[in-house]
Amino acid sequence: MRRDHACPAGQVHRLTLDSKILQRNLLGDPAKRVIDVYIPHGSDGRGLPLLVDLVGFTGGGPSHTNWKNFGENLPERLDRLIASGALPPVVVAMP
Numbered sequence: 001m002r003r004d005h006a007c008p009a010g011q012v013h014r015l016t017l018d019s020k021i022l023q024r025n026l027l028g029d030p031a032k033r034v035i036d037v038y039i040p041h042g043s044d045g046r047g048l049p050l051l052v053d054l055v056g057f058t059g060g061g062p063s064h065t066n067w068k069n070f071g072e073n074l075p076e077r078l079d080r081l082i083a084s085g086a087l088p089p090v091v092v093a094m095p
Contacts, residue, residue: 001071001077001080003072003080004076004079004083007080008041008042009041009079010039010043010075010078010079011038011039011041012037012039012065012075013037013039014034014035014036015034015035015036015037016032016035017032017035017095018031018033019032019033033095034061034062035061036061036094037091037093038065038074038075038078038091038092038094040078040082040089040090041079041082043089045091048091049088049091050090050091050092050093051090051091051092051093052092052093053074053094055094060095061093061094061095062094065094074092074094078090078092
């Protein structure tokens with residue numbers, strides 16, 4: 001589906017987590033990670049269910065917030081589903 005510009009848009013907050021547990025890991029992966037968090041329109045997120053959107057191996061959450069040429073990214077899809085009543089308001093973390 002294409003993005004519906006009439007839907008109220010939620011906010012995506014980009015957070016950075018610096019993990020002591022991931023420091024010096026055997027794969028050499030970075031210990032600093034970016035986590036995008038979607039908060040629905042008209043809410044501060046408090047009291048809402050939290051969904052965690054886990055991406056596949058070698059992926060990252062920010063790939064789900066990138067602009068899509070011929071479709072919706074995850075925040076746009078969440079906006080549409082929440083506005084239509086098909087999904088109750090939720091907070092979504094995308095690590």
